[in-house]
Amino acid sequence: MTDFLMPSLGADMTAGRLVRWRARPGDRVARGDIVADVDTEKGVIEVEVFRAGVVERLLVEEGTRVPVGTPLAVIREDGAPALGAVAPAGALPARVRVSPLARRRAADLGLDPARITGTGPEGAVTREDVERAAAGGAPPPAPAGEADRAARMRAAIAAAVTRAKREIPHYYLATEVDLAAATAWLAEHNRDRPVGGRLPLSVLQLKAAAMALRDFPDLNGRWEEGRAVAEPAVHAGLVVSLRQGGLIVGTLRDAADRPLDDLGRVTLDLVRRARTGQLRSSEVGGATFTVTILGDRGVDAVFGVIYPPQVAIVGFGTVGRRPRVVGDRVEPRPACTVTLAADHRVSDAHRGGLYLTAVAGLLQEPGSL
Amino acid sequence: MPDETRAAILRALGRVAPEADLTRLDPARPIRDQLDLDSIDFMNFLLEVDRDLHVDVPEADYGRVGSVDQCAAYLAARLAQR
Numbered sequence: 001m002t003d004f005l006m007p008s009l010g011a012d013m014t015a016g017r018l019v020r021w022r023a024r025p026g027d028r029v030a031r032g033d034i035v036a037d038v039d040t041e042k043g044v045i046e047v048e049v050f051r052a053g054v055v056e057r058l059l060v061e062e063g064t065r066v067p068v069g070t071p072l073a074v075i076r077e078d079g080a081p082a083l084g085a086v087a088p089a090g091a092l093p094a095r096v097r098v099s100p101l102a103r104r105r106a107a108d109l110g111l112d113p114a115r116i117t118g119t120g121p122e123g124a125v126t127r128e129d130v131e132r133a134a135a136g137g138a139p140p141p142a143p144a145g146e147a148d149r150a151a152r153m154r155a156a157i158a159a160a161v162t163r164a165k166r167e168i169p170h171y172y173l174a175t176e177v178d179l180a181a182a183t184a185w186l187a188e189h190n191r192d193r194p195v196g197g198r199l200p201l202s203v204l205q206l207k208a209a210a211m212a213l214r215d216f217p218d219l220n221g222r223w224e225e226g227r228a229v230a231e232p233a234v235h236a237g238l239v240v241s242l243r244q245g246g247l248i249v250g251t252l253r254d255a256a257d258r259p260l261d262d263l264g265r266v267t268l269d270l271v272r273r274a275r276t277g278q279l280r281s282s283e284v285g286g287a288t289f290t291v292t293i294l295g296d297r298g299v300d301a302v303f304g305v306i307y308p309p310q311v312a313i314v315g316f317g318t319v320g321r322r323p324r325v326v327g328d329r330v331e332p333r334p335a336c337t338v339t340l341a342a343d344h345r346v347s348d349a350h351r352g353g354l355y356l357t358a359v360a361g362l363l364q365e366p367g368s369l
Numbered sequence: 370m371p372d373e374t375r376a377a378i379l380r381a382l383g384r385v386a387p388e389a390d391l392t393r394l395d396p397a398r399p400i401r402d403q404l405d406l407d408s409i410d411f412m413n414f415l416l417e418v419d420r421d422l423h424v425d426v427p428e429a430d431y432g433r434v435g436s437v438d439q440c441a442a443y444l445a446a447r448l449a450q451r
Contacts (some may be wrong), residue, residue, distance in 0.1 A: 190428045195415045198428060200408040243405050244388040268416070271409045276387050295407040 002051055003071035006060075009040055009284040010249075013156070014128075016040045017065040018072060027055045029075065034280065036072065041152035042248050043277035045284055053077040067099065067126055098125045105130045153246040161305045168223070168306050169344040173352045177360040178324055179334040185366035199264040201319060202293045205338075207263055207369045209291050209314045210234045210255035212358040218347040219340075219355055220288045222309035228346040237287030237307060238267065240274040249307065250274045251287045260369050294318045301337040311343035312352075314359070374422070374448070375441045381417035385410050396437035424448065 006016050016038040023035040034046045035055070056074040060066055098106075098113045102125045106113040113125045116133045164170075182204050190198040213220040217230035236255035241247045250270045255263060273279055290313040292304050297318065304313035317337040324333040338359055340352045362369060379391050386404050394403055401411060415434075419425050424447045426434055434440040 187428070194425045195412060195419055198412065200412055202407075202409060242388070243386065268409055268413055272385060272413045275385065275410070295409070297401070297405070297407060 002075045002077055004073040004075050006066050006068050006070045006072055007281050008068045009045055015065055015067045018060050020062055023055045025055050041156040045279050045281055047281040051077055101127045102130045109134045163308050164305045170341050171344045171349050172303050172341050174337055174339040175356050176335050177338050177363055182363050182366045183334045202295055203264040203267050205316045206291055208359050208362040210236050216355045219312040223311055231288040235286055235288045237290040239292040240271055248274050251283050301339055303339050304341045311346045313341045315339040374444045377421045378440050381414050384417050385413045399435045
């Protein structure tokens with residue numbers, strides 16, 4: 001038996017509200033199947049299951065907000081014996097009303113959890129409830145739709161960037177990249193392709209940033225318990241700025257290894273679904289670095305804030321015609337400023353400079369991407 | 370037909386920018402400026418138009434579909450050629 005847990009969809013997520021079950025007791029599920037929709041500060045995320053089996057029981061009712069790590073369902077893995085009669089949909093077992101963490105915290109603070117108002121599933125008392133009671137506070141109001149989600153998203157961003165600026169000693173580098181070769185290559189590539197097969201320049205920039213990381217493991221990974229951990233794979237977190245406010249980072253797995261056309265297709269799809277609140281759990285979190293791309297609208301340069309526990313963020317400023325020295329002449333050429341903000345505990349400016357030079361070099365040879 | 374084309378444009382915009390208030394869209398002004406669409410959003414918009422009307426706007430014609438009015442005229446002309 002495996003407990004299917006409320007996933008952590010990013011280091012900043014503490015709880016999520018189960019909006020809808022997509023599976024019922026008795027349903028067979030395959031790895032990657034979407035089994036639930038969960039409302040987070042990032043929007044409604046389609047949550048996938050990572051083990052094949054049969055849904056034995058659902059433990060949390062639709063509409064319930066529970067902390068990360070709470071068992072949502074029991075899944076009997078293939079080959080495991082059945083527990084007995086499968087509970088019908090909606091027949092939920094009795095819930096523990098005080099989480100173990102809350103019980104320990106209440107004991108530490110000398111509080112009786114039975115006297116604390118719970119805001120967890122089915123009124124369960126959570127650690128946050130205990131700490132709020134200890135501070136004499138009232139429970140927060142119930143979620144109130146989009147405005148509440150926007151407020152929670154803002155709070156999650158605030159927590160992440162505050163932690164980043166408090167804990168991560170950033171250093172910043174910038175260089176201008178000539179994009180004449182990349183834009184010419186792209187015009188040729190896109191000329192006779194249908195719109196679904198065309199590439200935006202941002203996908204070339206994304207691929208160049210990811211590919212160059214293969215030689216810079218000190219910029220691709222995370223800082224964990226006082227040491228750097230390099231990641232063998234390159235999973236790009238792509239910042240999608242939401243026009244209604246806030247942002248969401250979608251994960252493009254194996255960004256360095258995907259063929260360019262495939263990366264373009266998945267990027268367009270990811271951005272569309274990020275904007276319409278349809279990301280899947282595998283697309284939220286798990287990035288090994290982040291990239292933010294201003295495209296053809298905006299300002300010259302963007303210096304990002306590293307998303308903890310990652311160690312680097314790459315920024316591409318707006319693409320425009322800039323005066324560039326070509327040979328002995330000054331020419332107007334398409335160009336952009338690419339920046340790096342990196343964790344100085346893990347890498348130094350010289351390494352960061354070599355990395356940006358490698359990104360710029362790849363964009364001079366777009367056929368190599 | 371022009372009204373149907375215009376409705377298809379607005380449907381496509383609604384899918385790529387669900388947060389936008391399309392009733393405030395000025396049909397004579399550039400769509401991207403008004404809705405703050407980036408290049409990926411714009412490609413997704415054209416993908417939706419293609420799915421709906423089966424008109425693939427080539428990259429060379431992007432300058433002819435900037436506003437709702439331009440886009441509607443362009444698409445109507447392409448549909449009339451069939």
